[in-house]
Amino acid sequence: MAAALYVVATPIGNLDDISSRAVAVLRGVHLVAAEDTRRTGRLLERLGVATRLSALHEHNEAERVAALLDRITAGESVALVSDAGTPLVSDPGYRLVAAARERGLAVVAVPGCCAAIAALSVAGLPTDRFRFEGFLPARAAARRERLKALRHEPDTQVFYEAVHRIGETLADLAEIFGAERRAFLARELTKLHETTYGGSLAAVRSALVADPAGDRGEFTIVVAGAEEVPAGQLEIERVVAVLAAELPPSQAATLAARLTGVPRREAYRLASRHAPTDDG
Ligand code: SAM
Numbered sequence: 001m002a003a004a005l006y007v008v009a010t011p012i013g014n015l016d017d018i019s020s021r022a023v024a025v026l027r028g029v030h031l032v033a034a035e036d037t038r039r040t041g042r043l044l045e046r047l048g049v050a051t052r053l054s055a056l057h058e059h060n061e062a063e064r065v066a067a068l069l070d071r072i073t074a075g076e077s078v079a080l081v082s083d084a085g086t087p088l089v090s091d092p093g094y095r096l097v098a099a100a101r102e103r104g105l106a107v108v109a110v111p112g113c114c115a116a117i118a119a120l121s122v123a124g125l126p127t128d129r130f131r132f133e134g135f136l137p138a139r140a141a142a143r144r145e146r147l148k149a150l151r152h153e154p155d156t157q158v159f160y161e162a163v164h165r166i167g168e169t170l171a172d173l174a175e176i177f178g179a180e181r182r183a184f185l186a187r188e189l190t191k192l193h194e195t196t197y198g199g200s201l202a203a204v205r206s207a208l209v210a211d212p213a214g215d216r217g218e219f220t221i222v223v224a225g226a227e228e229v230p231a232g233q234l235e236i237e238r239v240v241a242v243l244a245a246e247l248p249p250s251q252a253a254t255l256a257a258r259l260t261g262v263p264r265r266e267a268y269r270l271a272s273r274h275a276p277t278d279d280g
Contacts, residue, residue, distance in 0.1 A: 001028040001077040005100045009086040009112030013191035030076040086114040090134040116158045119220035123184035130156040147176040154225040174201040182224040188217040244274035
């Protein structure tokens with residue numbers, strides 16, 4: 001196999017989703033750099049591949065890069081895999097690929113599964129333009145800030161979320177993007193208990209709560225982009241946000257109504273969305 005870094009996608013659940021080219025590359029390379037060698041070891045065993053494994057995860061990536069690239073420079077071939085799906089997509093590998101490109105080494109894509117693309121392909125939401133957001137910040141205040149910054153984004157948005165935060169994140173999405181915004185939630189794609197929930201953010205949230213298995217598994221959220229917002233409305237929201245950051249919602253609403261001419265009740269609704277949270 002030609003000396004290169006091969007970036008190889010692996011399944012996100014169903015093992016049959018690995019491509020025959022990916023198996024051939026994993027078998028043919030000198031070394032497989034894996035996020036979790038035990039997990040990839042099990043995959044390679046099922047595929048009948050005996051290639052040597054080496055750990056490359058977020059904690060050792062910086063120090064392992066030079067040694068791996070030296071091997072490729074010396075004529076060896078290395079495959080990079082993550083625990084599931086496409087490396088570098090909310091997974092380690094960015095430093096290695098960037099450094100390989102900087103050294104002028106060959107970097108070869110062996111594409112395949114990606115939960116974001118799989119979810120998008122079945123969501124029934126616009127796909128002509130989309131934005132991959134990956135994981136939102138874990139802390140509630142930072143997550144809500146990020147969502148506020150995204151709420152007028154016109155493109156479809158794709159999020160990854162961990163099971164223990166999926167409820168809170170859907171609640172924040174419904175509150176900040178609006179409960180009626182169209183959304184799609186994919187749970188356990190390609191696996192035995194694959195389930196999808198579609199409709200408004202409110203409906204998706206209720207369906208997940210009602211599902212007895214909804215507290216388990218891996219989740220990808222797809223949310224429709226915002227309707228075009230008139231420029232004047234954005235300015236009103238900016239004024240309200242500045243005031244609400246400093247004042248209680250009722251005072252912020254009174255001042256915002258006076259400054260912008262928007263009805264006080266509307267100003268209050270906007271100001272309440274910006275009220276500071278306890279967790280700062
Ligand atoms: N590199 C992977 C890819 O290409 O999709 C993503 C890795 S990221 C660490 C793991 C997250 O992807 C999970 O927390 C979940 O949000 C999403 N995910 C992975 N497998 C999934 C599946 N089978 N169904 C739904 N979402 C999945």
